[in-house]
Amino acid sequence: MQGFPNYHMTILLGLPAIILLGIGALLYEISREKYTRHHGICAGLSILLTTINIIGIIPTTIIVLTGTWFDLFHIAHILIGIVGYIFGVVAFITGISGIRTKIPGYIALISWTTVFVMGYVQYLL
Numbered sequence: 421m422q423g424f425p426n427y428h429m430t431i432l433l434g435l436p437a438i439i440l441l442g443i444g445a446l447l448y449e450i451s452r453e454k455y456t457r458h459h460g461i462c463a464g465l466s467i468l469l470t471t472i473n474i475i476g477i478i479p480t481t482i483i484v485l486t487g488t489w490f491d492l493f494h495i496a497h498i499l500i501g502i503v504g505y506i507f508g509v510v511a512f513i514t515g516i517s518g519i520r521t522k523i524p525g526y527i528a529l530i531s532w533t534t535v536f537v538m539g540y541v542q543y544l545l
Contacts, residue, residue: 501531507525508524
């Protein structure tokens with residue numbers, strides 16, 4: 421997409437968010453009791469970085485949804501990212517409230533990893 425402004429901070433925000441969420445999930449799997457705090461810090465930073473990334477790409481998303489840059493691959497990227505973010509927020513809220521559930525966090529991790537890879541595939545095309 422030549423000439424298309426890229427407001428994504430993929431390497432600076434997206435990759436660290438995925439790495440932090442992966443580390444947090446791994447620590448939680450190793451020992452819930454021992455690493456709960458570390459898991460929470462990693463996951464919390466991950467959702468913070470993702471929120472900053474989303475705020476930064478709102479102008480691009482509006483252009484994609486309303487302009488001439490409309491393509492299905494990008495729409496799928498946006499929708500999977502939204503699903504991942506919603507599940508990330510759900511995981512964060514349930515985590516700070518003391519509810520133990522893994523599914524929302526893993527859905528967020530899988531979704532964010534998928535859109536990260538999709539972003540690079542789209543960049544290469």
